[in-house]
């Protein structure tokens with residue numbers, strides 16, 4: 398049972414964020430979760446994953462409070478661990494608030510977390526508008542050192558996921574954290590090559 402002071406929904410500026418799990422398949426050494434319980438006054442540590450109905454119930458309470466620019470799946474964990482919840486909530490937003498953009502912030506390991514499923518096709522069909530993929534490594538060795546993934550083929554799978562998203566015509570942004578181990582220009586070159594946007598993030602306050 399979720400505790401009262403655990404936040405599934407939080408907001409920063411005009412973006413409404415959904416925190417649907419604390420599970421993650423990486424253990425990035427810089428991860429904000431190691432140092433803080435939340436962000437901007439919200440408590441993002443959860444005692445359990447909320448089901449889609451609970452997320453929708455909370456959304457109903459907050460979605461009309463302000464003219465939000467977007468709804469973003471991004472919390473203290475990897476949202477694609479909860480693919481069915483993510484899809485159900487996205488379909489609900491798109492049904493009742495079709496003008497709202499829905500973004501997924503992810504570590505890019507959805508294909509490994511959901512084997513046998515057409516993850517990209519399902520994201521597209523549900524109405525996800527854009528995906529922001531965290532790629533904290535200019536090569537496999539660096540990625541493994543920085544992100545310490547559970548899956549040994551994680552880096553290759555993230556690259557595959559990015560290509561699949563582009564092929565499905567989903568708006569893709571690749572982000573990298575400004576860390577000494579990372580050759581940022583190589584990641585930026587890769588983003589340019591695949592036709593994705595690129596955003597460099599400073600270490601402070603990084604969830605993804």
Ligand code: SF4
Nearest residue numbers: 421423425428504604
């Ligand atoms: S930074 Fe993101 S991908 Fe890395 S451990 Fe934290 S939640 Fe997972």
